[in-house]
Amino acid sequence: MTKTNFIALLLLMVFLVSCSEKKNRRNKTVDKVLSMEVFQTNEGWGYNILMNDKVFIHQDMIPAIHAAKPFSSKQDAEALGTLMLSKLKENKMAAVSVDELKELGIKEALE
Secondary structure, three states, X not given: OOHHHHHHHHHHHHHHHHHHHHHHHHXXXXXXXXXXXXXXXXXXXXXXXXXXXXXXXXXXXXXXXXOOOOEOOHHHHHHHXXXXXXXXXXXXXXXXXXXXXXXXXXXXXXX
């Protein structure tokens, strides 16, 4: 085998391994199962977003507001957790604005 043939064969092998890795990564994303759970803390409420039953996002404070406050009710934590879960399932950014908090009726955002 000539040096040129050897290099061409080596490059072909690297290319095939690379393609295989990309396919494996795509298949793994299909297997992700997202869910949400609400939990109570000493000061209030929070939620977890789970990926394959492991905590992916732990939110024990209300995001997007200036103060570090937990959710005052289970319903508020569940409402925002449900919104974040739907965003993630739609491959959207898991971020929230004060306006979205207000739309959900989360009173700490209204203060």
